Amino acid sequence: MSVLVYLLNILLLAGLVWWLYRQPWVKELQPYFFPALVLKLLCGVLLGLLYFQYYGGAGDTVTYYKASLRLTAYAKNDFGNYVWLLLFNEFESEAFRATIPFSRLPDFSNSFYLIKLLSVLNLFTNGAYYLNTLYFSLFSFWGAGRLSAALATAFPSTKEAAVVAFLFFPSVVFWSAGLTKDAIMFGSMCWLVAFAVNRAHSKPVRVEEVLLLPLMLYLFVRIKIFYAALLLPLLLGYLVIMGLSKFVVALKQRTVQVAVFITAFTILVLVATQLRDFLSIEFIVEQVFFSYEDLLQRSLHGPHMVLSLKPTLASMVAHYPEALINAVFRPFMGESWEWLYIIMGLENLLLFILMALSLASLFRKAPVKVELLYVALLLFIFVLGGIIGLSTPNFGSLSRYRVVFLPFLVYLLLQNYYTQKLLNRLQRLP
Structure with missing residues (x-):
């Protein structure tokens, strides 16, 4: 059988x-x-x-x-x-x-x-x-x-x-x-x-x-509603502006598209934070803190990171940059010599190199083409990356959770001048 x-x-x-x-x-x-x-x-x-x-x-x-x-x-x-x-x-x-x-x-x-x-x-x-x-x-x-x-x-x-x-x-x-x-x-x-x-x-x-x-909408919202609450409005804004750009002359310029998109996103966030029944900042802060504390207690036996977090918005904002960096680059090579963490460290070293190449590319005179989609993806990465970094002190869990934003980050980083040149050479190989 x-x-x-x-x-x-x-x-x-x-x-x-x-x-x-x-x-x-x-x-x-x-x-x-x-x-x-x-x-x-x-x-x-x-x-x-x-x-x-x-x-x-x-x-x-x-x-x-x-x-x-x-x-x-x-x-x-x-x-x-x-x-x-x-x-x-x-x-x-x-x-x-x-x-x-x-x-x-x-x-x-x-x-x-x-x-x-x-x-x-x-x-x-x-x-x-x-x-x-x-x-x-x-x-x-x-x-x-x-x-x-x-x-x-x-x-x-x-x-x-x-x-x-x-x-x-x-x-x-x-x-x-x-x-x-x-x-x-x-x-x-x-x-x-x-x-x-x-x-x-x-x-x-x-x-x-x-x-x-x-x-697909149902599955995404049902499985990860918080991810959907961030990504879906970004995609909707992207679609609306790209649709209007076919009729509104000013919106054909990318700089105008980006300015309108960021302004609309900022207004949406400000409005949403005032609707306490819809989005309670205090509730989100508490959930992030409780998630961090719970995972920290279960991670003390293995490699982990420690943030001096408090269940306040001010503490979350103060630690946000460090949390975002942790979410992208931790564990570093040498933080643990277990084989799984060595693999994680090597991948994070590659991410660091890609980030360095991307920053170096900014000093070249070659024009940088900024698409509206890239701005939407960057907002998604920065917001979600920081929150995941704040709530996840365990390196193993962090490597798993960041899969939601990591491919978008890698996609953007691979568009730097040096990597594009390498990829084009590899593509021409027989």
């Missing part, structure tokens, strides 16, 4: 890959499509091995998987009540609820939502962990591939930068694969950014995109 399940799912996965490969956007990714796909699927499997073998079965992915098996067993025993649970988050008993982690507030818990989603997938894979991993990783690749292709179409000179940043940058590929919330978040987020880029550059919308848009 298990052999048949594996065979049928491998055939289904092959069919999905074939469907992806026939999509019009794939031609922009040649010859990178299959190497990137294989790498993504392999990283999903390696992530599972990391948690099951190296960490001894500890970690969120294992917790989600084991909990989903309980729900799947429940489905096989009482399918009617299982469907009712999926739709309305109502358990038949408190005793059963107690056996499912993250179910105390089922309407709000993104972890519980993922467990439900995974339990449905289990019905098709017979609960095979690594088959589930392949599906999650393929979904993540779909979004990343679409975004790489969209950026390559809208900004042809940045094609290699997009491919490297979203499809081959080590921690981005690894932590956005596998049986995790991040795989769903990353796939849906990238898909939505690709949708916005295509619409902003007047690419005709396809019927399947219209049908998939509500699903």
Whole structure:
């Protein structure tokens, strides 16, 4: 039976890959499509091995998987009540609820939502962990591939930068694969950014995109509502200004576009902070502080960083620059000689080199082309990077959480004069 399940799912996965490969956007990714796909699927499997073998079965992915098996067993025993649970988050008993982690507030818990989603997938894979991993990783690749292709179409000179940043940058590929919330978040987020880029550059919308848009919006908001609360208004502002630029002469100038965008974003933030029922700054500050304190207490046995944080807005603002730097460049080489931290340190050293090259490029006389999209992405990076740095003292968690903004940062950094010159040379190699 298990052999048949594996065979049928491998055939289904092959069919999905074939469907992806026939999509019009794939031609922009040649010859990178299959190497990137294989790498993504392999990283999903390696992530599972990391948690099951190296960490001894500890970690969120294992917790989600084991909990989903309980729900799947429940489905096989009482399918009617299982469907009712999926739709309305109502358990038949408190005793059963107690056996499912993250179910105390089922309407709000993104972890519980993922467990439900995974339990449905289990019905098709017979609960095979690594088959589930392949599906999650393929979904993540779909979004990343679409975004790489969209950026390559809208900004042809940045094609290699997009491919490297979203499809081959080590921690981005690894932590956005596998049986995790991040795989769903990353796939849906990238898909939505690709949708916005295509619409902003007047690419005709396809019927399947219209049908998939509500699903991708729902997944992104449901899995990571805070990320969505920041990114979606930025994308909407980008789309509105790019749309108006076709009719308003003044908005055809990039400097005017950027000025209007930043002004509108600033006004939106100021208005939102006054709507206490909608966005409580005090609540956000408290949540960031509690997250920091909780992770710090669980990180004392291993490499971590310490900020003298207090649960006040003034303290958060004062530590924000340091937190942003930590989120991008920590751990440094030498902070730990465990093999995982050595790999993290090497990647962060590469980021530091890219940052240095980008700063050096500013002193050249070559013109710097600032696109409105880049400004939107920079705002996303600066805001979210700082908040993640403030709330995450654990280096391992930090490497995983920053996958939401890191590919955008790498994409922008790779556009410096020196790196572009190197990428162009590599592209001309036979």
